[in-house]
Amino acid sequence: MPQLFLAVLTALSATVLLHACGGGNGDPTNSATVSAYVTDDLGDYDSVEFTINTVQLRHTGGRTCEIIHEPLAIDAAELGHDQIVERVDTTMCEAGPYNRLHVELGEDVTLRRTINGQPTTDQCKFVSYYDDNSDRPNRLSCANGVCSVDITGAINLVAQSHEHVALDADLKEFTVDFATTPCEVTLKLSPLHADDKLSVGYRTSLSGYVSDLDETYDHFVLTVDGGTYTVQYAGVTDQSGIDTLLGRAAADRLKTKVRCQTIDNGTTPPTCTAQSVATQTLKTITVKAKGNVSALDSSLQTFTLGYGGTTLLVNYTKATELGKLEGVLADDATAEVTLYGFDLDYFLAREVEVTAGSGGN
Structure with missing residues (x-):
């Protein structure tokens, strides 16, 4: 089985990027800004859908910081096909060491496959997981449709620095038991470095609200959680009526997602260059x-x-x-x-x- 990545756990792959800098939470010199992302690698499934309810950084001594605050529906297979790292949330956290990620995800997972040319949908349940210290699966703790898991691993947030932490759910050890009803899913979880995904060409996806649309020069401002970006979209060549769509998004304040081919952090605000690529499954702007x-x-x-x-x-x-x-x-x-x-x-x-x-x- 191939491997899926999802920033900050997405039961198929998680990638939590941590950007540390000053500000917030009491002492500005003793806090870090944590941005959570989701992504994955190519998979055999046409679609792997589930929900992340919350993700927290935790320490045995009591320090906690919630880095994904609201339920997030994920199609892991689509992200992998287009090699997307999707930014989810940005949070100010107290600087210092954390020793685990606490993840709560919806118990239900929907798998879509093509078998002999026919689409097939399976409604499954998450039941267990592997971690780096186990040869046998650990049973997930599930109640009322929500499963929780604590992933151990050192995460150190240094004030006024830039940290990248990732959590990987490895689909090489992602298994589905179709003999049970409903089918049961087991996944592998382990920490890794988010830079591993970004350095091999994964694109970043941003979600926010459109303003200052300039149809003549093909750019607009996207306000996301934690800041703004200038989006250049002249390279989006496969979406008819994109100006009309963006105009409606701005007028009605509709949530807009942009997949950036590159991000230039040397401009103020940073510039996202949105661009169509030859084989992409997902559209650049939705x-x-x-x-x-x-x-x-x-x-x-x-x-x-x-x-x-x-x-x-x-x-x-x-x-x-x-x-x-x-x-x-x-x-x-x-x-x-x-x-x-x-x-x-x-x-x-x-x-x-x-x-x-x-x-x-």
Whole structure:
């Protein structure tokens, strides 16, 4: 089996990048800024989906710092296919030694494979894990749909310095027992250096909100947790109507994700150069919107999404092609869409997840 990486545990691979500098939490000279990222390596699965609920740095003496604060849904296989390191969160932590990562993740994991040309979906459960000190799997502690695990390893945050720490979940020892119902998943967890991924060409993904859009010179400001970036997107050549999509993201304050081919930290603010690459599965820039479905036309694969007193027209043909239509679409359902472009009056969706209502779960 191949190996998956996920920054800060994502039960398939974790990469926690720690950027230490002064500021916050009492004494500014005795704190570190911790940025958490997720990524993975290529896998045999078309999709490996699960949720990280929280990640904390901990020390036996009582020092703790939460570095992922909110539930984060991950498709580990997609990140690996496009070699993405996804920045998740930025937090001020007390400088000093920590000796473990405490991770809580959703018990459910969805595996999608292609078998004999046919797509197959398996709804599995995380049950156990390996660490560097065990030859046999350790049982995960799971209750009420949440599993917790403590990963031992020295993590030292030095004030006013730059630290990189990673946690790897190795899919070479990622196993699935399909003989049980539901199927049971075991993974391998161990710490490593995040630089190992960045140094071999993995791109960084940033999520935030668009402002100061300049369609003439193809740039905008992206405000993320912990700061801002200037995004240059002239190199995004495979997304029709990208200016219209970005304009809507700015006007409606929709969460926008940008995959940076390079980041120049020598500018103020840092500059992310967004660029299409030949074989990428994921789009360089995507925008999320969540609202109520109406005027559904299943034959044309279109609907109207209403949110915040406004509406937008959605074409979800690409989501269907990619197998990224989750749940049953219906009028009055609530759905979250991931948009990548605009064409002929419709915003183009590559993912649609029905979350509530007539077609919800």
